[in-house]
Amino acid sequence: MPRFYCPVDMVSGAELELPAGAARHVQVLRLQPGDAITLFHGGLEAAGPRGEFEARITHMGRSSVRAEVGAHQAIEREAAWEVHLVAGITANERMDWLVEKAAELGAASITPLLAERSVLKLKGERADKKRAHWQAIAIAACEQCGRNRVPLVAQALDLSDWLAGPAGAAPAQRLLLSLRAGSVPLKTRLAEAGPAVFLSGPEGGLSPFEEEAALAQGFVPVGLGPRVLRAETAALAALALMA
Template sequence: MPRFYCPVDLATGLELELPAGAARHVQVLRLQPGDAITLFQGGLAGTGEFEARVTHMGRSSVRLQVGTHNAIEREALREVHLLAGITANERMDWLVEKATELGAASITPLLAERSVLKLKGERADKKRAHWQAIAIAACEQCGRNRVPVVAEAVDLAGWLEAGAQAPPMERLLLSLRAGSAPVGRFAGSLSPAVFLSGPEGGLSTAEEEAALANGFSPVTLGRRVLRAETAALAALAQLAQDD
């Protein structure tokens, strides 16, 4: 059954007009009155999903009636927040999409020293909106009912300053330095965690040292050197357990 993100207050029996984005998707699929779909609100306040049925298809509008609420969640057992160095071209799009599918609780694009893509101002706002839309589409596809927030891009110093006020959680840093522990050693825990990985070329020495000084533990994925986006996802797959 097609699934659509609908960020409005949903309730059984409600008749509503779909927001423009969801309406376009319904029209692209050429759904007709009487066809069944699934709606989800995407946030912590609106968990689960709703059955719904199309009642009207207009040229630019779609109306439907909301049916039964199903308290279904498909979140990972462990809350893992990804702090990932911004990668070039479409690789960051791919990272956001797959991290959402793998269960990332949130995604913060990191303006690392070696990031090829530098963002600020209006361009940064547009990129963030683009990545958030990718996360929404990934949730529609994979069945998640909670959309991970794609945070504003930030440099490591800014994140560490803000993180000092955040609730404590395990901090893991992807590193090539000798003595780094296998990331699998941390896979059995259910405590919230943040995983930090760099862009192409990795984090700079100064960034690594700053992270280590702020409670990050260095971890490794093994003897092979993976691409930046692959490394972050490989670690996330181990840390964000489903069962």
């Protein structure tokens, strides 16, 4: 059954007009009045019960689509771990791919990191547009994979700014993907329950200075084995282990 992100409060039995994004998606799929769909609000912009709602299309117009909200299903498909990914921005379409797959693998949030070795540098309006683009990718990934909680894609930040902010001060297990000597296998840290922050760098990894700054804030260096993975592959491999 087609699933659509609908960031509004929903009540069983009510009829609502679908937001523009969901309406366009319904029209592209050529759905018709009477067709069954699934709606979820994702938790980003709306309150109300978690999970998803059955719904049925009642009206298809040129610029509007309406649906009747049906029964609420308290279904969650979240990962066993609450993992917040702080990932160095990778070049070209690789960051799009990382955001998409991180959402599928259950990341609770995604913070793009502006690291010393990042090829892509973002500021101002360009940074805002990229953030909106990545958030849309995360939403589409949740529609596809069945997640009812959309991970927030945060504003891109320097590591020092992130460490100094509220998210950087939140209590959680802190894991740093690193190739440095003494890094422990990630698998050995998975017995510890509770929320975790996973920090990974861009192409070439974090600089020694950045790694030292992270270690000073309680991050534990972890590794994924003897092979050197691409930046986006490494972050996703870690999430897969923690999903």
